[in-house]
Amino acid sequence: MSALLNLQSLSVSIGDTSLLEDVSFTLERGQILGLVGESGSGKSLTALTITGLLPLIGGRITDGRILFDGVDISRLSETDRRKLRGGRIGFVMQNPMTALDPVQRIGEQIDVVSRLHLNLSRKDARARTLDLMAQLRIPEAGAVADAYPHQLSGGMKQRIVIAMALAGDPDLIVADEPTTALDVTVQAQIIQILTTLVRERGLALLLITHDMGVVAQACDRVAVLYAGRLAEERAVDPLFRSPAHPYTKALIGCIPREDLDAGELHGIRGSVPNAANFPPGCRFHPRCDNAMDICRTTLPLIAPLAQDGAVACHLAEGGPT
Ligand SMILES: Nc1ncnc2c1ncn2[C@@H]1O[C@H](COP(=O)(O)OP(=O)(O)OP(=O)(O)O)[C@@H](O)[C@H]1O
Ligand SMILES: [Mg+2]
Numbered sequence: 001m002s003a004l005l006n007l008q009s010l011s012v013s014i015g016d017t018s019l020l021e022d023v024s025f026t027l028e029r030g031q032i033l034g035l036v037g038e039s040g041s042g043k044s045l046t047a048l049t050i051t052g053l054l055p056l057i058g059g060r061i062t063d064g065r066i067l068f069d070g071v072d073i074s075r076l077s078e079t080d081r082r083k084l085r086g087g088r089i090g091f092v093m094q095n096p097m098t099a100l101d102p103v104q105r106i107g108e109q110i111d112v113v114s115r116l117h118l119n120l121s122r123k124d125a126r127a128r129t130l131d132l133m134a135q136l137r138i139p140e141a142g143a144v145a146d147a148y149p150h151q152l153s154g155g156m157k158q159r160i161v162i163a164m165a166l167a168g169d170p171d172l173i174v175a176d177e178p179t180t181a182l183d184v185t186v187q188a189q190i191i192q193i194l195t196t197l198v199r200e201r202g203l204a205l206l207l208i209t210h211d212m213g214v215v216a217q218a219c220d221r222v223a224v225l226y227a228g229r230l231a232e233e234r235a236v237d238p239l240f241r242s243p244a245h246p247y248t249k250a251l252i253g254c255i256p257r258e259d260l261d262a263g264e265l266h267g268i269r270g271s272v273p274n275a276a277n278f279p280p281g282c283r284f285h286p287r288c289d290n291a292m293d294i295c296r297t298t299l300p301l302i303a304p305l306a307q308d309g310a311v312a313c314h315l316a317e318g319g320p321t
Pocket of ligand 2: 043044045094176
């Protein structure tokens with residue numbers, strides 16, 4: 001059986017600016033792939049590309065393909081893209097408030113998805129909505145269905161957005177920072193709900209986050225983006241045990257640890273370069289402690305690692321020395 005989602009050397013531009021380059025990864029059914037990287041690394045752009053929303057922000061695919069269940073979806077018509085999104089591909093957008101209509105009752109907003117994508121009657125759609133809400137452990141589902149978005153807490157709204165993403169019976173869910181705005185306890189509940197859905201239903205989940213703690217806890221594989229390019233892609237355990245890319249290592253170093261004082265917490269020095277002004281060579285080299293001469297001049301291409309996964313670093317196994 002082919003992978004459910006397979007990005008092949010995907011490149012994306014908005015106007016003249018190249019924002020994603022040569023991004024490849026694979027997501028199997030029943031798996032969670034974490035897509036990580038600092039702000040501005042291209043995570044949301046990847047999500048918008050997979051869900052067919054890129055044209056809405058004036059972007060276009062300049063190279064590569066997106067295979068979904070073996071079919072190239074990178075050049076579908078607008079009609080077919082809309083059919084796929086909300087149907088076989090559910091999307092949890094970065095900001096739940098933009099996904100919810102403030103003047104429509106919650107239940108109706110979920111109902112419409114299954115009416116549209118599964119052709120359910122009004123009555124069957126509502127039954128499905130209430131069932132989904134129960135699965136997402138939303139108490140008093142009937143009352144919540146009659147409420148408006150502003151009457152709900154942030155955590156509840158995020159569950160509603162997930163219910164909307166599930167209502168069309170998707171095979172793939174793309175969740176862009178589904179827990180970022182929530183407090184730690186609610187965050188853990190939402191991640192738990194998503195993981196259970198994946199394991200029980202054989203869904204595939206592309207989980208976008210900048211939280212490496214969430215990645216370690218929930219993901220099977222990890223794709224690390226830096227400045228629009230893939231730095232590393234691997235199974236979660238080896239990635240945390242022996243990161244192949246200095247950027248991955250730095251991200252792992254940023255996870256807060258209980259055994260360290262707050263003063264010892266550290267981010268990565270410097271910042272992600274602007275897309276209009278990427279440095280020559282490896283885009284990470286100005287921030288890299290291990291940079292060599294070649295890193296300043298030659299862009300490292302993504303190359304397979306011996307065991308599993310891939311890395312784009314001159315220092316790594318198989319690269320030039
Ligand atoms: N509509 C747009 N027009 C022009 N540039 C854009 C647009 N959307 C995103 N970008 C640029 O694309 C790059 C990647 O942005 P993206 O939103 O994908 O980052 P991200 O990894 O999701 O960051 P965050 O963690 O802040 O959500 C950034 O340099 C950003 O400035
Ligand atoms: Mg984003």
